[in-house]
Amino acid sequence: MRALTWQGKKDIRCEEVPEPEIEEPRDAIIKVTSCAICGSDLHLMNGFIPTMCKGDVLGHEFMGEVVEIGSQVVRLKVGDKVVVPFTIWCGECEQCARGNYSVCQNSNRNAELAEKFYGYTTAGLFGYSAITGGYAGGQAEFVRVPWADNAPVVVPKDVPDEQVLFLGDILPTGWQAAAQADIQPGDTVAVWGAGPVGLFAIQSARIMGAEKIIVIEKQPERIAMARRAGATDVIDYSKANVLEALKELTGGKGPEKCIDAVGIEADGGDVLHTLFDRALTAMKFETERPIALREAIMACQPGGTISIPGVYGGIPAFLPFGAAFQKGLTLRMGQTHVNRWTDDLLRRVLEGEIDTTFMITHRGSLEDGPELYRTFRDKQDGCVKVVLTP
Template sequence: MKALCWHGKHDVRYETVPDPKIEEPRDAIIKMSCCAICGSDLHLFNGYMPTMESGDILGHEFMGEVVEVGSGNSRLKVGDRVVVPFTICCGECEQCRRGNFSVCERSNRNKEMADKAFGHATAGLFGYSHLTGGYPGGQAEYVRVPYADVTPVKIPEGLTDEQVLFLGDIFPTGWQAAVACDIQPTDTVAVWGAGPVGQFCIRSAVLLGARQVVCIDHVPERLAMAAAGGALTINFDEESVLDRLKELTQGKGPEKCIDAVGLEAHATRSLDSLYDKAKQAVMLETDRPHVLREMIYVCRPAGILSIPGVYGGIIDKLPIGALMNKGLTVRTGQTHVNRWTDDLLRRIQEGQIDPSFVITHEVPLSEGPGMYKTFRDKQDGCIKVVMKP
């Protein structure tokens, strides 16, 4: 079969790889019909995530048709149409029983490695390094899905791939980030980053009843999409984020702040951003936490910081004193996708939201290597790339 494979920094190739096979009784094989490039994939593309190996198949946003089912899987049948969440969960361990699917205790088959890195292993993830299990990803014609009697979301008739594909990652990620904010009708919610996850944070905050939502970015087409979704926008190249947020909140700051950027934060006019880039270049710091610092500074005392943006390692100069003395609450983590999918699928069916709004480019899988660069460089108005075999 054909797949997109990682061969090093900025080196993604469309090549022939062995077809996946059933390995465990609960497995299923999915014939991919639609997949996407996620902002998190760019962290792999740009070489910031450790434990990638040459030839690893990328991708963790995908869906398709079941073409083979293991002997122990009675939930799925050949022909079922499913979206596959990026988090692999067993459904039986203590964390899964509590709905904490992204920290499943069984699905990371490289548990010892992850224990050393994080203290305790998190769940296995598709296409996202050997630290999270080394599972081949979904940017491929066929995918083996472990624990396929638990994880996949069955899709009813009448919905297009484009409407439901993002149930596997960015829609529940944005939703979880907004839910973590405990949004009240009087709240201002500030969202840093107008990429795909940021767009779903905005729409989720609107659906959950925030008084106003403010989005911070500097890419015009992303800010325009954010405005179309109900957000006030701040272009950090053109105005002070701090001053504008004070103006919008009568000097008090937003009650809730969401970091939808993660480890590759960009800021063109800040000294701390230049500091981070210098330290990262000489490997004295892995992640650039400009957004985290700014959120801690501007958030209203007793507010909530929600962090769906991915971080990979160590950050420097975090103002822990401000965080503690202002009484801020921090909530973060990979998404517990299956906790949210039933509700979000219902909202799609009822017409509350059509997630396909975020798609700007649809291409064959074979054009994937070039689209990684287009997406990274934000060329041609690119916000979200969908690929089909």
């Protein structure tokens, strides 16, 4: 079958790879009908996530048709149309019982490796390095789904793929970002980044009752989408000092809630600080560029909350932790507990409350994938979200 594979830093290829097979009685095989390139896939492409192996099949945002099930699969049936969350979870450990699906204690088959990096294992993820289990991803024609009765979300067959595809990652990630910020009616919320997750965080903040939603972004097409999603104010960080602008927009108080929807590969309006971070990462003194997170900590008003859906993978340097401590900030973060939110979000999508398709700017086949990875990475041609059809 055809699949997009990681062949090294900045080297993504469409290649022929073996088709997956049922390995365990609780497995299912999904024929992929749609998949997407996620912003966090770019971290893999650019070499920011450790333990990638040559030939790894990429992709953690996908959906399709169930074509085969293991002998112990009960809930799924051949022919079901499903969206597959990127988190793999067992349904039996203490964390799964709490709804903390992204830190399942049993699904990472490389748990010992994860423990060396993080102290304890986290859940297995599709297409996201050996440290999260080394599972083949969904930018392919077929995918093996372990513990298949747990995560896959069965959706109506007559609903277009693009309307529900993002239930597997970026929609619940944006929703969880807003939920973890504990947004209350009347709050002022600042969102760093108007990529797909940021756009869904903006929509979610609006639904949860935020009065003022300020987005920090510089790309014109993303700014336009942010306004459509519900942003009331925009700070173009290439033209303004973010901290000063946030004070002005909030009457000197700062936002109560801040959302870092950027993560590892941030840049900023301060050219010297951006170059400084790039130099540190090049010299391996830090593993990411936490520019947005630094600004969020400094901008958030005392007693406020910072929610971090943007992916971090290692060691960011020079975080103003003293400011977070002295101001009594609450920081909440982590991979998304996708299935905690999917039932409610599917209902909201089907009822038209949440717009899921407006951010899709580019479509293509798997063969187009390597070039579209580059287009997305470089923000060329107004690229915000890519959907692929195997």
